[in-house]
Amino acid sequence: MVDQAEQLRNVIKMIPVPRPLSRVITVTSGKGGVGKSNTSINLACQFKKMGKKVIILDADFGLANIEIMFGTVPKHNLCDLIYQGKSITDIITWGPMDIGFISGGSGIAGLSNLSRDYLNYIIQNLAKLDAIADIIIIDTGAGISDAVLDFLVASGEILVVATPEPTSITDSYSLLKALNRHPRFSREDSKIMVIANRVSNMAEGDVMYNKLETVVNRYLKLPISYLGAIPQDYHLEHAVMQQMPVSMQSPNAKSSIAYEKMAYALMDKEYDKSLVKRGMAAFFSHIVAGNKKMGLIV
Numbered sequence: 001m002v003d004q005a006e007q008l009r010n011v012i013k014m015i016p017v018p019r020p021l022s023r024v025i026t027v028t029s030g031k032g033g034v035g036k037s038n039t040s041i042n043l044a045c046q047f048k049k050m051g052k053k054v055i056i057l058d059a060d061f062g063l064a065n066i067e068i069m070f071g072t073v074p075k076h077n078l079c080d081l082i083y084q085g086k087s088i089t090d091i092i093t094w095g096p097m098d099i100g101f102i103s104g105g106s107g108i109a110g111l112s113n114l115s116r117d118y119l120n121y122i123i124q125n126l127a128k129l130d131a132i133a134d135i136i137i138i139d140t141g142a143g144i145s146d147a148v149l150d151f152l153v154a155s156g157e158i159l160v161v162a163t164p165e166p167t168s169i170t171d172s173y174s175l176l177k178a179l180n181r182h183p184r185f186s187r188e189d190s191k192i193m194v195i196a197n198r199v200s201n202m203a204e205g206d207v208m209y210n211k212l213e214t215v216v217n218r219y220l221k222l223p224i225s226y227l228g229a230i231p232q233d234y235h236l237e238h239a240v241m242q243q244m245p246v247s248m249q250s251p252n253a254k255s256s257i258a259y260e261k262m263a264y265a266l267m268d269k270e271y272d273k274s275l276v277k278r279g280m281a282a283f284f285s286h287i288v289a290g291n292k293k294m295g296l297i298v
Contacts, residue, residue: 021279022130025137025266026155029162030171032142035197035230036161037065038240040139041099042256045247046263047135048097055092055100055133059151060141067103070095071243077103081125082118088125092132096248100133119288127281136280143171144178153184154286156278157266158192159227164199164208173215180220184286187222195262196229205229227265230258 027043029036037060044054057078058066067074074093080086092100129136138155140148152158158179162172176192179185194212196205209226216222230236235253239246247256278286 020130020134022133022136023157024155024278024280024283025135025157025159026140026151027137027159027161028140028148028152028175029142029160029168030144030173030175031168034142034161034163034168036142037069037139038236038245039159039161039195039197039230039259040137041066041069041245042247042259043263043266044099044135044137045097045245046260047267048099049247049260050263050267052134052267053132054135054137055102055129056137056139057102057104058139059104059147060139066101066139067093069240069243069245070099070101072101074101074103082122085121088128088132096245123281123285123288126284127279129280136283144175148175149178149182150287152179153182153186154283156190158190159195160192160224161195161197162208162212163197164204169208169212172212176216176222176224177220180222192222192224193227194224195227198232199229200232202229202231228258228262230255 025043027036027040037058040056044056047054056066060066072093072095074091076084076086076091076093078091081088081091091102093103094100138151140151142148160172160175162168172194180187194209196208199205199208205228206226208229213224213226216224231254233246233253233255235250236246236255239249242249246253247259250256
């Protein structure tokens, strides 16, 4: 019997080539309330300003942070693709600046019960995202749940958002420790970058990162890097209240400028050369394979 991982690889091979592959960037955090979804949205805005086509997948199942911040209510979600036969274009909601987003709905918990034909349909649809978007941002839930770790181990680029609070640093370390121990995590194929949020000045961000990097290097031997810091900013707080990304509402605000610098750093050509673009079909197949280890594809 062919195992499920081999079956999924065969599905991807059936997708016509050559085809474009999106960059999949996963944004996560060790605890809630540190500005993770805000980071996802504002990076998306900055990428869009650079001429990139962007889609956000709101994988924070059970919450609706992305749609609340965009002030847009989606008609469909990922569950409608998985269980109701909707196409990928049906479930994309187009928000401000023509940034697409997909609501995760109740998530991917039932994947192990799907037939191979159903998985074929889902993966074929998700492969279409590679032609629609240059960059796909996955906004995960916070913490170290199995669902969050599934997304992280499937991603080649991971952005960890933290604040200078000791609890946030500790929770970020716990997240990285859980990721490092995950049987399907490959440190060679993953780039982990840290973002310091709500800092009073840039030096505070450096201190926060150095504290985290010291313990991660000492106890995990896990390579991480520092992407930068987002300063405390009245304009950002005001934009959140107005359900608008600060990068749109106040493009000259210090927080907007910080997001812009991060977006340019992520799009740096030298940085880009070291990336292995997996595309959305491979990303999702990696998650499915992990979810189905305890069962068989029917």
